Amino acid sequence: MAHRVLHFFADFFVYETAKSVVVKSWSVGIINRVVQLLIILYFIGWVFMHEKGHQSRDTGIESAVMTKVKGLGKFNNRVNDVADYVVPSQGGSSFSIITSMVITANQTQGRCPETDHKFKCTTDDDCMAKLDSNLGNGIITGTCLNDTSGTTGWCEIQGWCPAEDDNVTENSMKEVENFTIFIKNSIRFPKFNVTRGNFPSSLNQSYIQSCRYDPVDHPFCPVFKVGDILRHINQSLDSITDKGGEIGININWKCNLDYNVTYCNPNYFFTRLDAAFKNSVASKGYNFRFAKYYQSEDGTECRTLHKAKAIRFEIIVSGNAGKFNTVPFLINLVTALTSVGLATVFCDIILLNFHKGADEYKAKKFEEVSGVVSKSANNRLYEGSQMAIKALEKSSNDSGTFSIGRQESHSPPNQ
Amino acid sequence: MAHRVLHFFADFFVYETAKSVVVKSWSVGIINRVVQLLIILYFIGWVFMHEKGHQSRDTGIESAVMTKVKGLGKFNNRVNDVADYVVPSQGGSSFSIITSMVITANQTQGRCPETDHKFKCTTDDDCMAKLDSNLGNGIITGTCLNDTSGTTGWCEIQGWCPAEDDNVTENSMKEVENFTIFIKNSIRFPKFNVTRGNFPSSLNQSYIQSCRYDPVDHPFCPVFKVGDILRHINQSLDSITDKGGEIGININWKCNLDYNVTYCNPNYFFTRLDAAFKNSVASKGYNFRFAKYYQSEDGTECRTLHKAKAIRFEIIVSGNAGKFNTVPFLINLVTALTSVGLATVFCDIILLNFHKGADEYKAKKFEEVSGVVSKSANNRLYEGSQMAIKALEKSSNDSGTFSIGRQESHSPPNQ
């Protein structure tokens, strides 16, 4: 029993390491070191410097955005302020600035003719065919209401009357170019518990009120002029106010928290979000309908319908942060060190196939154990095949360590 | 000094490679190649083809969604259009279609009895006990207002009066089944600067106006019929219009940018978002309250309170894109090649433990260095333990290369 335990321990603590062949050759030695150097450079340059392989990374950025638009513009025969043209009014990360409206006032429930050219008719049958249409301003009753001229008419609808006629051309609010958007973006990297704002606390009130963001001159200014944004995305004011459109304001945080946290600042990018549809004939621009409800004097409910063309802004916050952490650092370091050993694979191919003393290297590197199977049929095959191989050897163009040269007969060292 | 430099260079450019033992055995050779083949197949099939290990991946999809609902429905004794039943009206990625409403008109500030059965009372004490309740329609004053019958009464509240009575049953808007939702989704993969829309620019206006999405027949049609969506998630119209509910429309982009970008198209999935609570007795459905404010003739503010049951739609955009990149390709290729070498570990276990000529292999593979410590106590232990081991050897069922066979005495080659 004591022997058994002794045996186990003696055996367990035996140390085993690979036996190496040392080749004193300038050419292979230099190739080996050059390949190792390239591998080391790759790890230093790409894995550690570019990909920040020594850092633990937080991609779960948490963000809160508050926006405030300022500016005054005229449309609809009146001066409009923020409460009139910003929808929704709460100043979140997504909001629209209405640049023009088709207003249909004093609508009440009832029956009246359609206004859309799709619902022109001459007889009731024309309208009966459109009973289930979703495209009208109300439910099609199936009656064709003729003009006084009696030649063409419009289908009758039931719903809010009079129906909206959106062929009216309204002037759009060109003053939107001078409007400013103040963006307060607060982010947090939960993994590192780092909280940052998109502008430094040191900025004073008067700077924030007067500055306009500029990537070069005012990179920390949180106030964006709509005209500047349009210039960044190469859009003309007219193209976007006439049809409406969607603009993305990307706030990108890429933070290296190994440096001081004050270097953790955002970059701003601007994109036209509906760019994917710019060649599409359908569905240009951006508009939506809403209604304001009144109670008329006789108690019936009435409403004013608004079809608003607007510029929609979406604040899109993205980013990640990295900080030194021993675990990814060690993993990548170990990977780097073991990868350096891979140079051997490449050098072996050269050494065993293309080098002057290849045969002698083979004899050294490979040791055969064929005696074991010498009385079997296997071995006769091997012996036969070895002769064939010997004859073929010079013409072999196989390029791996696996397939060339091990058939060279040489006396194994300990026989 | 010159020697020193020479020494350094001569030493530095020495090339070192592992010495190998070559075993000519059909069985082990075939096992070795089969294991290598399995490893190669795994890398080709799983790592490269399934997991796209040769691609760099962009998971930070940026998305903008615009929606537009069309349809006309009756509830509340009137024909309602989009401006009436879609909240909020801006056509964003989250919106509700109101299917029924409990309307409490002409509320003004004052005192009046509660309507909820929780606030029934017979004496003032019943109401005093509920002074801090958050569940009433107004602040409980502590007075019990008796019915004319004098037997039961309701607690008095201060607030908007009359109080809402939501036991009124309203018919819900069944026409919602035929409503259509037009979805314009524009996405961008910032890493590859690829912008895509959820339908091709080539679709013309009339197709978009008339088509209805179908996974087989119209996979590119961006118009979704509410009834079709309900069918996809196995929900009846009645179940969702009576209580309200939340429906998710998932737009999933999985793009392989190694192919032409026109193959980068989304898939649509539909889910009932409140499915997790379907067995919960509490909090069924989806409803919310809002008010419209009027100014009465005498100047006092009054409001109409609406308790709306609605179907809420959330457009959830997800996805990622991959494109060939040399860095992940090389990393995975090198991992694959080194993994092929792991077949040796498996074959060694077989060769050294279960194979016919195992002893001879051991003698070949392992070379001992025990002479070094031959005069120490250590060695006496080793010698003793080796004898014990020899006796035990045949019954050893240890299965690793580490623990079997190295104690075989054989003369090391250079002695």
Add this chain to the structure above:
Amino acid sequence: MAHRVLHFFADFFVYETAKSVVVKSWSVGIINRVVQLLIILYFIGWVFMHEKGHQSRDTGIESAVMTKVKGLGKFNNRVNDVADYVVPSQGGSSFSIITSMVITANQTQGRCPETDHKFKCTTDDDCMAKLDSNLGNGIITGTCLNDTSGTTGWCEIQGWCPAEDDNVTENSMKEVENFTIFIKNSIRFPKFNVTRGNFPSSLNQSYIQSCRYDPVDHPFCPVFKVGDILRHINQSLDSITDKGGEIGININWKCNLDYNVTYCNPNYFFTRLDAAFKNSVASKGYNFRFAKYYQSEDGTECRTLHKAKAIRFEIIVSGNAGKFNTVPFLINLVTALTSVGLATVFCDIILLNFHKGADEYKAKKFEEVSGVVSKSANNRLYEGSQMAIKALEKSSNDSGTFSIGRQESHSPPNQ
């Protein structure tokens, strides 16, 4: 031809394994096993237990949030309920509770004096200088309207009149402390098709109506008292109701789906989202403006402007789930096993440089192939350099296996 095929097969199925040197030394053996043990412990403890390396992970959590606020409060000389102070009313993941309002009633389009101190003037020139200002309540006309006293005046504006005077101090709604927020959060992990709600279906209606969330006593209660939330983030009620503020309610799902799915429950965290700006002099708090529109008796549109200070709540849902999967498990297991072999690198450094019998180990581990190049100039260099090296050897402090000891002259085994 037959020989050629035979040769190929015989060669292809040759098995090759590294030749090892076995060292019977207690010290190195123990060091080797200890290093291996540390590596194994690292993999078990960190990679598998902490980082869940055996699991496939779903980070694309899909979430839907429904909220409902309850509570009654007084401000603005009236009792306000949910329909009055929650904006927007739909109960989404982002909503504001208005705690005080500056109300400017009966505004109509016209001309009137400014109210802000920035627009004080004595002559028209003062106002002409501010013609393009975005900061006023209307478009500056350039006229200075003098007080009756004649000494100071205000610039005239065109727009909604009278202009808002936000120096009025309003009492804020302190009752907000007792308001409750009910949160219904439904999430889905699409990869595993697991759907979970933030509270169990077994909770009954009366518990949900009466409970208040507490991390210890009521971790599953989905009703949050605003006062409790403020306590969690160490904010006083006054500080947040006076200026407004933004509060984040983080719902974090970390699910190990190897256990029963009922253990997959969320954690709640609370943060003040505008914390990044707490030291900033500019832009404190949170407020927004909105208007309610009326039609006056003579048909002109008028509005009531509200400047609302509010607490904005953002429900931020994050999380991920893991489940056993053979692929990551095998990858990490193989990595672990091959990493165990790395102990050799460390032990070789000790054995070959710092151990008693280092020279003998070197002779065993390294086998030279220098005969090949013996007639070349290379070799003369090597021979020369070896003499130099021999002299220098004892003072060598190089510490790698690559650079020490291989120049020891010993007769290679097979010569």
